[in-house]
Amino acid sequence: MARQTSEVESVDAPKYAALSRDIEECKREPGTTLDMLHAVQRHFGYLEPQAVGMVAEALGLTKAQLYGVATFYTMFFFEPKPPVIARVCVNLSCHLRGAQEILHTLEEAAKEQHDAFEVEEVMCLGLCEQAPALLVNEEAVGQVSAEEALEKVQASVAGSSS
Protein backbone atom coordinates (compact mmCIF):
# COMPACT_ATOMS: atom_id res chain seq x y z
CA MET A 1 0.00 0.00 0.00
CA ALA A 2 2.66 2.44 1.07
CA ARG A 3 4.66 1.75 -2.06
CA GLN A 4 1.66 2.37 -4.25
CA THR A 5 1.01 5.73 -2.67
CA SER A 6 4.56 6.90 -3.21
CA GLU A 7 4.37 5.77 -6.84
CA VAL A 8 1.26 7.82 -7.32
CA GLU A 9 2.97 10.72 -5.66
CA SER A 10 5.98 10.46 -7.91
CA VAL A 11 3.74 10.40 -10.98
CA ASP A 12 2.03 13.51 -9.70
CA ALA A 13 5.16 15.23 -8.46
CA PRO A 14 5.58 17.40 -11.58
CA LYS A 15 1.97 18.52 -11.23
CA TYR A 16 2.49 19.62 -7.66
CA ALA A 17 5.65 21.42 -8.69
CA ALA A 18 3.85 23.21 -11.52
CA LEU A 19 1.01 24.13 -9.19
CA SER A 20 3.52 25.46 -6.72
CA ARG A 21 4.86 27.84 -9.35
CA ASP A 22 1.35 28.95 -10.29
CA ILE A 23 0.52 29.62 -6.67
CA GLU A 24 3.67 31.68 -6.22
CA GLU A 25 2.77 33.76 -9.26
CA CYS A 26 -0.82 34.27 -8.10
CA LYS A 27 0.31 35.23 -4.62
CA ARG A 28 2.01 38.32 -5.97
CA GLU A 29 -1.35 39.84 -6.88
CA PRO A 30 -4.60 40.42 -4.98
CA GLY A 31 -7.85 38.62 -5.70
CA THR A 32 -6.43 35.42 -7.12
CA THR A 33 -8.16 32.77 -5.00
CA LEU A 34 -10.32 31.49 -7.85
CA ASP A 35 -7.35 31.60 -10.22
CA MET A 36 -5.44 29.33 -7.86
CA LEU A 37 -8.34 26.90 -7.74
CA HIS A 38 -8.54 27.00 -11.54
CA ALA A 39 -4.84 26.15 -11.60
CA VAL A 40 -5.47 23.10 -9.39
CA GLN A 41 -8.18 21.93 -11.75
CA ARG A 42 -6.01 22.58 -14.79
CA HIS A 43 -3.26 20.33 -13.44
CA PHE A 44 -5.36 17.59 -11.85
CA GLY A 45 -8.67 17.71 -13.70
CA TYR A 46 -10.49 18.37 -10.42
CA LEU A 47 -9.84 19.91 -7.02
CA GLU A 48 -7.45 17.24 -5.79
CA PRO A 49 -7.43 17.41 -1.97
CA GLN A 50 -3.71 17.67 -1.39
CA ALA A 51 -3.44 20.41 -4.00
CA VAL A 52 -6.34 22.26 -2.40
CA GLY A 53 -4.37 22.02 0.82
CA MET A 54 -1.43 23.77 -0.85
CA VAL A 55 -3.67 26.63 -1.97
CA ALA A 56 -5.25 26.89 1.48
CA GLU A 57 -1.84 27.14 3.06
CA ALA A 58 -0.74 29.82 0.62
CA LEU A 59 -3.83 31.86 1.44
CA GLY A 60 -3.65 31.31 5.18
CA LEU A 61 -7.00 29.53 5.16
CA THR A 62 -8.06 26.14 6.45
CA LYS A 63 -9.01 23.57 3.84
CA ALA A 64 -12.58 23.69 5.13
CA GLN A 65 -12.70 27.44 4.54
CA LEU A 66 -11.39 27.05 1.02
CA TYR A 67 -13.80 24.24 0.22
CA GLY A 68 -16.53 26.51 1.53
CA VAL A 69 -15.58 28.99 -1.18
CA ALA A 70 -15.00 26.46 -3.96
CA THR A 71 -18.35 24.71 -3.52
CA PHE A 72 -20.15 27.96 -4.36
CA TYR A 73 -18.97 27.74 -7.97
CA THR A 74 -20.33 25.24 -10.48
CA MET A 75 -17.21 24.93 -12.61
CA PHE A 76 -15.17 23.23 -9.91
CA PHE A 77 -15.19 19.44 -9.62
CA PHE A 78 -14.58 17.58 -6.41
CA GLU A 79 -13.88 14.19 -7.87
CA PRO A 80 -11.89 12.98 -10.89
CA LYS A 81 -13.65 13.44 -14.22
CA PRO A 82 -13.28 11.90 -17.67
CA PRO A 83 -10.97 13.92 -19.95
CA VAL A 84 -13.86 15.27 -22.01
CA ILE A 85 -16.77 17.21 -20.59
CA ALA A 86 -19.66 18.39 -22.72
CA ARG A 87 -21.53 21.28 -21.15
CA VAL A 88 -24.90 21.54 -22.89
CA CYS A 89 -26.87 24.74 -22.45
CA VAL A 90 -30.53 24.09 -21.63
CA ASN A 91 -31.76 27.67 -21.29
CA LEU A 92 -34.53 29.23 -23.36
CA SER A 93 -32.76 30.27 -26.58
CA CYS A 94 -31.07 26.88 -26.89
CA HIS A 95 -34.17 25.02 -25.75
CA LEU A 96 -36.13 26.65 -28.59
CA ARG A 97 -33.51 25.42 -31.04
CA GLY A 98 -33.24 21.78 -29.96
CA ALA A 99 -31.08 21.61 -26.81
CA GLN A 100 -33.06 18.68 -25.41
CA GLU A 101 -32.22 16.50 -28.41
CA ILE A 102 -28.54 17.24 -28.03
CA LEU A 103 -28.68 16.49 -24.35
CA HIS A 104 -30.53 13.24 -24.90
CA THR A 105 -28.23 12.06 -27.69
CA LEU A 106 -25.08 12.82 -25.75
CA GLU A 107 -26.36 11.25 -22.55
CA GLU A 108 -27.28 8.04 -24.37
CA ALA A 109 -23.89 7.90 -26.05
CA ALA A 110 -22.07 8.54 -22.79
CA LYS A 111 -23.95 5.67 -21.18
CA GLU A 112 -23.15 3.32 -24.07
CA GLN A 113 -19.50 4.25 -23.91
CA HIS A 114 -19.29 3.69 -20.18
CA ASP A 115 -18.74 7.33 -19.37
CA ALA A 116 -15.86 7.96 -21.76
CA PHE A 117 -17.05 11.54 -21.50
CA GLU A 118 -19.33 13.42 -19.17
CA VAL A 119 -22.43 15.37 -20.09
CA GLU A 120 -23.49 18.32 -17.98
CA GLU A 121 -26.67 20.36 -18.24
CA VAL A 122 -25.58 23.97 -17.83
CA MET A 123 -27.14 27.39 -17.80
CA CYS A 124 -26.70 29.94 -20.63
CA LEU A 125 -23.16 29.93 -22.03
CA GLY A 126 -23.48 33.31 -23.73
CA LEU A 127 -23.52 31.59 -27.13
CA CYS A 128 -27.25 32.10 -27.71
CA GLU A 129 -26.90 33.40 -31.28
CA GLN A 130 -25.33 30.02 -32.07
CA ALA A 131 -28.11 28.05 -30.37
CA PRO A 132 -28.24 25.20 -29.70
CA ALA A 133 -24.84 25.55 -28.09
CA LEU A 134 -22.46 23.59 -25.93
CA LEU A 135 -18.89 23.65 -24.71
CA VAL A 136 -16.73 20.62 -25.43
CA ASN A 137 -14.08 21.19 -22.81
CA GLU A 138 -12.98 24.74 -23.66
CA GLU A 139 -14.24 24.80 -27.23
CA ALA A 140 -17.52 26.53 -28.09
CA VAL A 141 -19.74 24.51 -30.41
CA GLY A 142 -22.93 25.97 -31.82
CA GLN A 143 -25.62 25.74 -34.47
CA VAL A 144 -25.30 21.98 -34.59
CA SER A 145 -27.67 19.04 -34.88
CA ALA A 146 -27.55 16.39 -32.17
CA GLU A 147 -25.50 14.17 -34.49
CA GLU A 148 -22.98 16.90 -35.22
CA ALA A 149 -22.66 17.65 -31.53
CA LEU A 150 -21.95 13.99 -30.86
CA GLU A 151 -19.32 13.91 -33.61
CA LYS A 152 -17.57 16.88 -32.02
CA VAL A 153 -17.56 15.17 -28.67
CA GLN A 154 -16.34 11.87 -30.14
CA ALA A 155 -13.50 13.63 -31.93
CA SER A 156 -12.51 15.23 -28.67
CA VAL A 157 -12.63 11.88 -26.85
CA ALA A 158 -10.47 10.31 -29.58
CA GLY A 159 -8.01 13.20 -29.37
CA SER A 160 -7.72 12.99 -25.61
CA SER A 161 -6.91 9.26 -25.55
CA SER A 162 -4.25 9.34 -28.25
Added chain:
Amino acid sequence: MEQICLRRIHNENSQDIESYLAHDGYAALRKALTEMTPEAVHEEVRASNMGGRGGAGFPTAMKWNFLVGARGQPKYVLCNFDESEPGTFSNRIIGEEDPHLLVEGCLLAAYATGCSIIFIYIRGEYFLAYERVKRAIEQAYARGLIGKNILGTDFSVEMHLRRGAGAYICGEETAIMNSLEGKRGYPRARPPFPANEGLFGKPTLINNVETLSNLPDIVRNGGEWWSNLGVNEGAGLNIYCLSGHVERPGAYELPMGTTARELIYEHGGGVWQGRELKAWKPGGASSAILPADMIDLVLDFKPVQAAGTILGTAGVIVMDDRTCVVDAAIRDATFFEEESCGFCFPCRDGTRVLRMLLDRVRHGVATPDTMDLIEHASSDMMDASFCGLGQFAPWPVVSTVRNFRREYESHILERVCPAGVCPMDGVEPNEHVDRRTLQEMLVAQKGGALA
Protein backbone atom coordinates in the same frame (compact mmCIF):
# COMPACT_ATOMS: atom_id res chain seq x y z
CA MET B 1 -24.97 52.35 -40.53
CA GLU B 2 -22.82 53.80 -37.76
CA GLN B 3 -21.17 51.16 -35.58
CA ILE B 4 -19.17 51.62 -32.39
CA CYS B 5 -18.50 48.50 -30.36
CA LEU B 6 -18.87 46.18 -33.33
CA ARG B 7 -17.14 48.40 -35.91
CA ARG B 8 -13.87 46.48 -36.03
CA ILE B 9 -14.92 42.92 -35.39
CA HIS B 10 -14.69 41.83 -39.02
CA ASN B 11 -11.22 43.29 -39.54
CA GLU B 12 -8.41 40.83 -40.02
CA ASN B 13 -6.78 40.03 -36.67
CA SER B 14 -9.17 42.47 -35.07
CA GLN B 15 -8.08 41.28 -31.63
CA ASP B 16 -4.49 42.27 -32.24
CA ILE B 17 -3.04 45.60 -31.13
CA GLU B 18 -1.62 46.36 -34.59
CA SER B 19 -5.03 46.09 -36.16
CA TYR B 20 -6.57 48.14 -33.37
CA LEU B 21 -3.96 50.89 -33.70
CA ALA B 22 -4.52 50.99 -37.46
CA HIS B 23 -8.21 51.76 -36.84
CA ASP B 24 -8.08 54.73 -34.43
CA GLY B 25 -7.05 52.48 -31.55
CA TYR B 26 -5.91 54.30 -28.41
CA ALA B 27 -6.46 57.66 -30.14
CA ALA B 28 -9.07 58.52 -27.53
CA LEU B 29 -6.68 57.64 -24.72
CA ARG B 30 -4.02 59.86 -26.26
CA LYS B 31 -6.52 62.67 -26.68
CA ALA B 32 -7.82 62.36 -23.12
CA LEU B 33 -4.40 62.17 -21.51
CA THR B 34 -2.75 64.92 -23.51
CA GLU B 35 -5.58 67.34 -24.30
CA MET B 36 -8.31 66.80 -21.72
CA THR B 37 -8.66 66.99 -17.96
CA PRO B 38 -10.44 64.13 -16.18
CA GLU B 39 -13.38 66.55 -15.68
CA ALA B 40 -13.55 67.19 -19.41
CA VAL B 41 -13.80 63.45 -20.11
CA HIS B 42 -16.49 63.18 -17.46
CA GLU B 43 -18.33 66.09 -19.09
CA GLU B 44 -18.46 64.29 -22.46
CA VAL B 45 -19.92 61.22 -20.79
CA ARG B 46 -22.51 63.46 -19.13
CA ALA B 47 -23.39 64.91 -22.53
CA SER B 48 -23.77 61.41 -23.97
CA ASN B 49 -26.67 60.61 -21.62
CA MET B 50 -25.51 57.03 -21.57
CA GLY B 51 -27.28 54.55 -19.31
CA GLY B 52 -25.25 51.55 -18.15
CA ARG B 53 -25.52 48.48 -20.37
CA GLY B 54 -25.24 45.95 -17.53
CA GLY B 55 -28.99 45.83 -17.06
CA ALA B 56 -30.15 48.67 -14.86
CA GLY B 57 -29.53 51.55 -17.27
CA PHE B 58 -28.18 53.72 -14.47
CA PRO B 59 -26.75 57.01 -15.86
CA THR B 60 -23.03 56.42 -16.24
CA ALA B 61 -21.93 59.98 -15.60
CA MET B 62 -23.92 60.10 -12.36
CA LYS B 63 -22.30 56.89 -11.12
CA TRP B 64 -18.93 58.50 -11.88
CA ASN B 65 -19.88 61.51 -9.71
CA PHE B 66 -20.05 59.25 -6.66
CA LEU B 67 -16.53 58.04 -7.33
CA VAL B 68 -15.07 61.47 -7.76
CA GLY B 69 -16.58 62.48 -4.43
CA ALA B 70 -15.55 59.29 -2.58
CA ARG B 71 -12.68 59.27 -0.10
CA GLY B 72 -10.12 56.48 0.24
CA GLN B 73 -7.18 55.14 -1.75
CA PRO B 74 -6.64 53.29 -3.94
CA LYS B 75 -9.78 53.60 -6.02
CA TYR B 76 -10.72 50.72 -8.28
CA VAL B 77 -12.42 50.31 -11.62
CA LEU B 78 -14.16 46.95 -11.75
CA CYS B 79 -15.22 45.90 -15.21
CA ASN B 80 -18.16 43.53 -14.98
CA PHE B 81 -17.54 40.83 -17.58
CA ASP B 82 -19.61 38.17 -15.86
CA GLU B 83 -22.21 38.24 -18.65
CA SER B 84 -24.50 35.33 -17.74
CA GLU B 85 -28.01 36.63 -18.38
CA PRO B 86 -29.67 34.07 -20.67
CA GLY B 87 -30.00 35.55 -24.15
CA THR B 88 -27.03 37.91 -23.77
CA PHE B 89 -23.71 37.68 -25.59
CA SER B 90 -22.59 41.20 -26.59
CA ASN B 91 -19.77 41.36 -24.05
CA ARG B 92 -18.38 38.06 -25.25
CA ILE B 93 -18.17 39.34 -28.83
CA ILE B 94 -16.35 42.50 -27.74
CA GLY B 95 -13.93 40.48 -25.61
CA GLU B 96 -13.24 37.96 -28.35
CA GLU B 97 -13.05 40.28 -31.34
CA ASP B 98 -12.07 43.71 -30.03
CA PRO B 99 -10.47 43.30 -26.59
CA HIS B 100 -8.38 46.46 -26.97
CA LEU B 101 -11.55 48.52 -27.22
CA LEU B 102 -12.45 47.29 -23.75
CA VAL B 103 -8.95 47.93 -22.44
CA GLU B 104 -9.03 51.49 -23.77
CA GLY B 105 -12.49 52.04 -22.29
CA CYS B 106 -11.30 50.85 -18.87
CA LEU B 107 -8.34 53.23 -19.01
CA LEU B 108 -10.55 56.20 -19.88
CA ALA B 109 -12.91 55.42 -17.00
CA ALA B 110 -9.98 55.17 -14.59
CA TYR B 111 -8.54 58.46 -15.82
CA ALA B 112 -11.84 60.33 -15.52
CA THR B 113 -12.66 59.06 -12.04
CA GLY B 114 -9.20 59.07 -10.49
CA CYS B 115 -8.82 55.30 -10.14
CA SER B 116 -5.40 53.65 -10.17
CA ILE B 117 -6.22 49.93 -10.28
CA ILE B 118 -8.45 48.20 -12.81
CA PHE B 119 -9.88 44.71 -12.44
CA ILE B 120 -11.71 42.90 -15.20
CA TYR B 121 -13.79 40.00 -13.85
CA ILE B 122 -14.74 37.61 -16.63
CA ARG B 123 -17.03 34.61 -16.29
CA GLY B 124 -15.21 31.28 -16.15
CA GLU B 125 -16.89 29.78 -19.21
CA TYR B 126 -15.57 32.50 -21.54
CA PHE B 127 -12.35 30.68 -22.38
CA LEU B 128 -11.60 32.37 -25.70
CA ALA B 129 -12.51 35.87 -24.54
CA TYR B 130 -10.30 35.34 -21.48
CA GLU B 131 -7.30 34.46 -23.63
CA ARG B 132 -7.85 37.40 -25.95
CA VAL B 133 -8.36 40.00 -23.23
CA LYS B 134 -5.33 38.62 -21.40
CA ARG B 135 -3.21 39.00 -24.49
CA ALA B 136 -4.57 42.49 -25.15
CA ILE B 137 -3.58 43.57 -21.64
CA GLU B 138 -0.08 42.16 -22.14
CA GLN B 139 0.26 43.95 -25.47
CA ALA B 140 -0.93 47.23 -24.00
CA TYR B 141 1.49 46.90 -21.08
CA ALA B 142 4.33 46.22 -23.54
CA ARG B 143 3.46 49.44 -25.43
CA GLY B 144 3.34 51.52 -22.29
CA LEU B 145 -0.40 52.04 -22.63
CA ILE B 146 -0.95 50.50 -19.21
CA GLY B 147 1.48 50.94 -16.32
CA LYS B 148 3.48 53.87 -15.04
CA ASN B 149 3.36 57.30 -16.69
CA ILE B 150 1.19 56.29 -19.61
CA LEU B 151 2.12 58.11 -22.84
CA GLY B 152 4.64 60.13 -20.87
CA THR B 153 1.97 61.73 -18.67
CA ASP B 154 1.71 61.40 -14.91
CA PHE B 155 -1.28 59.05 -15.25
CA SER B 156 -0.39 55.57 -13.95
CA VAL B 157 -2.64 52.58 -13.65
CA GLU B 158 -2.46 48.78 -13.27
CA MET B 159 -4.84 46.32 -14.87
CA HIS B 160 -5.65 42.77 -13.77
CA LEU B 161 -7.82 40.09 -15.32
CA ARG B 162 -9.62 37.63 -13.06
CA ARG B 163 -11.77 34.61 -13.84
CA GLY B 164 -15.05 33.62 -12.24
CA ALA B 165 -15.98 29.97 -11.92
CA GLY B 166 -19.64 29.55 -12.77
CA ALA B 167 -22.20 31.59 -10.80
CA TYR B 168 -24.69 34.01 -12.38
CA ILE B 169 -25.06 35.89 -9.10
CA CYS B 170 -21.43 37.02 -9.35
CA GLY B 171 -22.59 39.56 -11.95
CA GLU B 172 -24.47 41.40 -9.21
CA GLU B 173 -22.41 44.42 -8.29
CA THR B 174 -21.60 43.45 -4.70
CA ALA B 175 -21.46 39.67 -5.16
CA ILE B 176 -18.77 40.19 -7.79
CA MET B 177 -16.67 42.00 -5.19
CA ASN B 178 -16.98 39.17 -2.67
CA SER B 179 -16.06 36.71 -5.39
CA LEU B 180 -13.01 38.71 -6.39
CA GLU B 181 -11.95 38.86 -2.77
CA GLY B 182 -11.93 35.08 -2.72
CA LYS B 183 -15.21 34.53 -0.93
CA ARG B 184 -18.50 32.84 -1.77
CA GLY B 185 -20.36 35.12 -4.16
CA TYR B 186 -23.14 36.33 -1.89
CA PRO B 187 -24.44 39.87 -2.42
CA ARG B 188 -23.69 42.50 0.24
CA ALA B 189 -26.12 44.83 1.95
CA ARG B 190 -26.22 48.37 0.57
CA PRO B 191 -25.34 50.90 1.92
CA PRO B 192 -22.42 51.11 1.96
CA PHE B 193 -22.46 51.49 -1.80
CA PRO B 194 -19.57 50.27 -3.93
CA ALA B 195 -18.58 53.84 -4.78
CA ASN B 196 -17.72 54.41 -1.12
CA GLU B 197 -16.86 50.94 0.15
CA GLY B 198 -16.44 48.47 -2.65
CA LEU B 199 -13.68 46.10 -3.57
CA PHE B 200 -11.35 45.46 -0.59
CA GLY B 201 -13.34 48.15 1.22
CA LYS B 202 -12.21 50.90 -1.17
CA PRO B 203 -14.14 53.19 -3.53
CA THR B 204 -15.00 51.19 -6.63
CA LEU B 205 -16.51 52.08 -9.98
CA ILE B 206 -18.33 49.12 -11.48
CA ASN B 207 -19.31 49.25 -15.13
CA ASN B 208 -20.34 46.77 -17.77
CA VAL B 209 -18.11 45.80 -20.72
CA GLU B 210 -20.36 47.45 -23.30
CA THR B 211 -20.68 50.64 -21.23
CA LEU B 212 -16.90 50.94 -21.07
CA SER B 213 -16.41 50.03 -24.72
CA ASN B 214 -18.45 53.03 -25.83
CA LEU B 215 -16.12 55.46 -24.07
CA PRO B 216 -13.38 55.73 -26.72
CA ASP B 217 -15.86 56.98 -29.34
CA ILE B 218 -17.52 59.32 -26.86
CA VAL B 219 -14.15 60.86 -26.08
CA ARG B 220 -13.04 61.06 -29.70
CA ASN B 221 -16.26 62.38 -31.22
CA GLY B 222 -17.96 64.00 -28.27
CA GLY B 223 -20.82 63.01 -26.03
CA GLU B 224 -23.37 64.96 -28.01
CA TRP B 225 -22.43 63.21 -31.25
CA TRP B 226 -22.85 59.87 -29.49
CA SER B 227 -26.14 60.82 -27.91
CA ASN B 228 -27.60 61.87 -31.27
CA LEU B 229 -27.10 58.37 -32.68
CA GLY B 230 -30.24 57.20 -30.86
CA VAL B 231 -33.83 57.31 -32.15
CA ASN B 232 -37.19 57.72 -30.42
CA GLU B 233 -35.52 59.80 -27.69
CA GLY B 234 -32.92 57.11 -27.10
CA ALA B 235 -29.26 57.99 -26.53
CA GLY B 236 -26.46 56.42 -28.54
CA LEU B 237 -26.22 52.97 -29.99
CA ASN B 238 -27.03 49.78 -28.17
CA ILE B 239 -26.19 46.17 -28.88
CA TYR B 240 -29.35 44.10 -29.11
CA CYS B 241 -28.71 40.39 -28.74
CA LEU B 242 -31.23 38.52 -30.82
CA SER B 243 -31.86 34.78 -30.42
CA GLY B 244 -34.50 32.07 -30.38
CA HIS B 245 -36.92 31.50 -33.25
CA VAL B 246 -35.54 34.16 -35.57
CA GLU B 247 -34.04 33.77 -39.04
CA ARG B 248 -30.80 35.62 -38.37
CA PRO B 249 -29.87 35.47 -34.70
CA GLY B 250 -26.95 37.69 -33.74
CA ALA B 251 -25.68 40.88 -32.12
CA TYR B 252 -27.10 44.03 -33.72
CA GLU B 253 -25.66 47.40 -32.78
CA LEU B 254 -28.53 49.76 -33.55
CA PRO B 255 -29.79 53.16 -32.44
CA MET B 256 -31.07 53.01 -28.87
CA GLY B 257 -34.83 53.24 -29.22
CA THR B 258 -35.20 50.81 -32.11
CA THR B 259 -38.52 48.97 -31.91
CA ALA B 260 -38.78 45.22 -31.42
CA ARG B 261 -40.51 44.97 -34.79
CA GLU B 262 -37.60 46.61 -36.62
CA LEU B 263 -35.10 44.47 -34.76
CA ILE B 264 -36.84 41.16 -35.35
CA TYR B 265 -38.21 41.71 -38.86
CA GLU B 266 -35.84 44.16 -40.58
CA HIS B 267 -32.59 43.11 -39.01
CA GLY B 268 -33.27 39.59 -37.83
CA GLY B 269 -35.05 38.52 -41.02
CA GLY B 270 -38.32 37.74 -39.25
CA VAL B 271 -39.56 34.70 -37.40
CA TRP B 272 -37.77 31.44 -38.14
CA GLN B 273 -39.04 29.47 -41.14
CA GLY B 274 -41.62 32.13 -41.91
CA ARG B 275 -43.75 31.23 -38.92
CA GLU B 276 -45.93 33.53 -36.83
CA LEU B 277 -44.66 35.36 -33.78
CA LYS B 278 -46.27 34.16 -30.56
CA ALA B 279 -44.24 35.67 -27.75
CA TRP B 280 -40.95 37.44 -27.08
CA LYS B 281 -38.74 38.79 -24.32
CA PRO B 282 -37.03 42.20 -24.37
CA GLY B 283 -34.17 41.66 -21.92
CA GLY B 284 -32.98 38.19 -21.05
CA ALA B 285 -34.39 35.78 -18.49
CA SER B 286 -35.13 38.53 -15.96
CA SER B 287 -37.64 40.24 -18.23
CA ALA B 288 -41.29 39.41 -18.89
CA ILE B 289 -42.57 37.14 -21.64
CA LEU B 290 -44.62 39.47 -23.81
CA PRO B 291 -47.35 38.77 -26.36
CA ALA B 292 -46.87 39.33 -30.09
CA ASP B 293 -49.08 42.42 -30.12
CA MET B 294 -46.50 44.36 -28.08
CA ILE B 295 -44.02 44.14 -30.92
CA ASP B 296 -44.02 47.89 -31.55
CA LEU B 297 -42.48 48.54 -28.16
CA VAL B 298 -39.55 50.95 -28.25
CA LEU B 299 -36.54 49.08 -26.90
CA ASP B 300 -35.07 51.63 -24.51
CA PHE B 301 -34.92 51.59 -20.72
CA LYS B 302 -37.83 53.93 -20.02
CA PRO B 303 -40.42 52.72 -22.55
CA VAL B 304 -39.90 49.08 -21.61
CA GLN B 305 -40.21 49.97 -17.94
CA ALA B 306 -43.40 51.87 -18.69
CA ALA B 307 -44.70 48.68 -20.28
CA GLY B 308 -44.15 46.88 -16.98
CA THR B 309 -40.87 45.08 -17.52
CA ILE B 310 -37.18 45.81 -18.14
CA LEU B 311 -34.88 46.23 -21.11
CA GLY B 312 -32.15 44.69 -18.95
CA THR B 313 -29.33 43.48 -21.13
CA ALA B 314 -31.40 43.85 -24.32
CA GLY B 315 -31.26 40.12 -24.92
CA VAL B 316 -34.30 39.76 -27.17
CA ILE B 317 -35.65 36.22 -27.44
CA VAL B 318 -38.20 35.29 -30.09
CA MET B 319 -40.78 32.49 -29.80
CA ASP B 320 -42.85 31.23 -32.72
CA ASP B 321 -46.40 29.87 -32.74
CA ARG B 322 -45.32 26.31 -31.96
CA THR B 323 -44.01 27.41 -28.58
CA CYS B 324 -45.86 26.66 -25.36
CA VAL B 325 -45.46 29.61 -22.98
CA VAL B 326 -45.56 27.33 -19.93
CA ASP B 327 -42.73 25.31 -21.40
CA ALA B 328 -40.84 28.56 -22.10
CA ALA B 329 -41.48 29.99 -18.63
CA ILE B 330 -40.18 26.88 -16.90
CA ARG B 331 -36.83 27.26 -18.67
CA ASP B 332 -36.38 30.66 -17.07
CA ALA B 333 -37.77 29.40 -13.76
CA THR B 334 -35.25 26.57 -13.78
CA PHE B 335 -32.47 29.03 -14.50
CA PHE B 336 -33.32 31.11 -11.44
CA GLU B 337 -33.78 28.07 -9.22
CA GLU B 338 -30.33 26.89 -10.26
CA GLU B 339 -28.71 30.26 -9.84
CA SER B 340 -30.36 31.50 -6.63
CA CYS B 341 -27.45 31.82 -4.24
CA GLY B 342 -29.58 30.63 -1.32
CA PHE B 343 -28.69 33.54 0.93
CA CYS B 344 -32.28 34.72 1.54
CA PHE B 345 -35.34 32.50 1.74
CA PRO B 346 -37.89 34.45 -0.36
CA CYS B 347 -35.71 33.78 -3.40
CA ARG B 348 -34.27 30.41 -2.39
CA ASP B 349 -37.72 28.92 -1.70
CA GLY B 350 -39.67 31.10 -4.11
CA THR B 351 -37.66 30.14 -7.18
CA ARG B 352 -38.21 26.49 -6.29
CA VAL B 353 -41.92 26.94 -5.68
CA LEU B 354 -42.41 28.65 -9.03
CA ARG B 355 -40.55 25.93 -10.88
CA MET B 356 -42.53 23.22 -9.08
CA LEU B 357 -45.85 24.89 -9.82
CA LEU B 358 -44.97 25.17 -13.50
CA ASP B 359 -43.86 21.55 -13.54
CA ARG B 360 -47.28 20.55 -12.24
CA VAL B 361 -48.94 22.60 -14.96
CA ARG B 362 -46.82 20.87 -17.60
CA HIS B 363 -47.73 17.45 -16.30
CA GLY B 364 -51.43 18.16 -16.07
CA VAL B 365 -51.68 17.83 -12.29
CA ALA B 366 -51.95 21.49 -11.28
CA THR B 367 -54.71 22.52 -8.89
CA PRO B 368 -57.18 25.25 -9.94
CA ASP B 369 -55.61 27.79 -7.56
CA THR B 370 -52.23 27.56 -9.32
CA MET B 371 -52.41 30.94 -11.00
CA ASP B 372 -53.19 32.62 -7.68
CA LEU B 373 -50.30 30.77 -6.06
CA ILE B 374 -47.97 32.02 -8.77
CA GLU B 375 -49.19 35.59 -8.23
CA HIS B 376 -48.68 35.32 -4.46
CA ALA B 377 -45.27 33.73 -4.66
CA SER B 378 -44.17 36.29 -7.24
CA SER B 379 -45.24 39.36 -5.31
CA ASP B 380 -43.60 38.05 -2.14
CA MET B 381 -40.36 37.46 -3.99
CA MET B 382 -40.45 40.89 -5.62
CA ASP B 383 -41.01 42.57 -2.25
CA ALA B 384 -38.78 40.56 0.04
CA SER B 385 -35.81 39.25 -1.92
CA PHE B 386 -32.42 40.57 -0.87
CA CYS B 387 -31.08 41.31 -4.34
CA GLY B 388 -32.10 41.79 -7.95
CA LEU B 389 -31.98 38.12 -8.81
CA GLY B 390 -34.90 37.23 -6.58
CA GLN B 391 -36.72 40.47 -7.31
CA PHE B 392 -36.78 39.84 -11.05
CA ALA B 393 -36.88 36.03 -11.10
CA PRO B 394 -40.72 35.85 -10.97
CA TRP B 395 -41.25 38.08 -14.01
CA PRO B 396 -40.93 35.48 -16.78
CA VAL B 397 -43.39 33.29 -14.89
CA VAL B 398 -46.00 35.72 -13.62
CA SER B 399 -46.03 37.56 -16.95
CA THR B 400 -47.11 34.40 -18.77
CA VAL B 401 -49.96 33.95 -16.30
CA ARG B 402 -51.09 37.49 -17.03
CA ASN B 403 -50.42 37.65 -20.77
CA PHE B 404 -51.43 34.11 -21.70
CA ARG B 405 -54.12 33.29 -19.14
CA ARG B 406 -56.18 31.25 -21.57
CA GLU B 407 -53.26 28.92 -22.12
CA TYR B 408 -52.89 28.26 -18.41
CA GLU B 409 -56.61 27.59 -18.08
CA SER B 410 -56.33 25.04 -20.83
CA HIS B 411 -53.43 23.26 -19.09
CA ILE B 412 -54.98 23.43 -15.65
CA LEU B 413 -58.71 23.02 -16.20
CA GLU B 414 -58.90 21.08 -19.44
CA ARG B 415 -55.57 19.25 -19.03
CA VAL B 416 -54.59 20.13 -22.58
CA CYS B 417 -51.39 21.80 -23.80
CA PRO B 418 -52.64 23.81 -26.81
CA ALA B 419 -49.21 23.73 -28.47
CA GLY B 420 -48.85 20.00 -27.86
CA VAL B 421 -45.48 20.51 -26.20
CA CYS B 422 -46.02 19.63 -22.53
CA PRO B 423 -46.04 16.00 -21.35
CA MET B 424 -49.53 16.29 -19.71
CA ASP B 425 -49.13 12.72 -18.44
CA GLY B 426 -50.87 13.14 -15.11
CA VAL B 427 -47.70 12.28 -13.23
CA GLU B 428 -46.84 14.39 -10.18
CA PRO B 429 -43.40 15.74 -11.18
CA ASN B 430 -42.25 16.74 -7.71
CA GLU B 431 -42.46 13.24 -6.28
CA HIS B 432 -38.76 13.14 -5.52
CA VAL B 433 -39.22 16.15 -3.27
CA ASP B 434 -40.55 15.64 0.19
CA ARG B 435 -44.27 16.22 -0.34
CA ARG B 436 -44.68 17.90 3.00
CA THR B 437 -41.95 20.38 2.25
CA LEU B 438 -43.66 21.46 -0.93
CA GLN B 439 -47.01 21.67 0.82
CA GLU B 440 -45.53 23.78 3.58
CA MET B 441 -43.87 26.06 1.10
CA LEU B 442 -47.11 26.52 -0.76
CA VAL B 443 -49.02 27.30 2.42
CA ALA B 444 -46.36 29.79 3.41
CA GLN B 445 -46.67 31.43 0.00
CA LYS B 446 -50.42 31.52 0.18
CA GLY B 447 -50.42 33.16 3.60
CA GLY B 448 -47.98 35.76 2.42
CA ALA B 449 -45.66 34.41 5.08
CA LEU B 450 -42.67 34.96 2.84
CA ALA B 451 -43.02 38.68 3.16
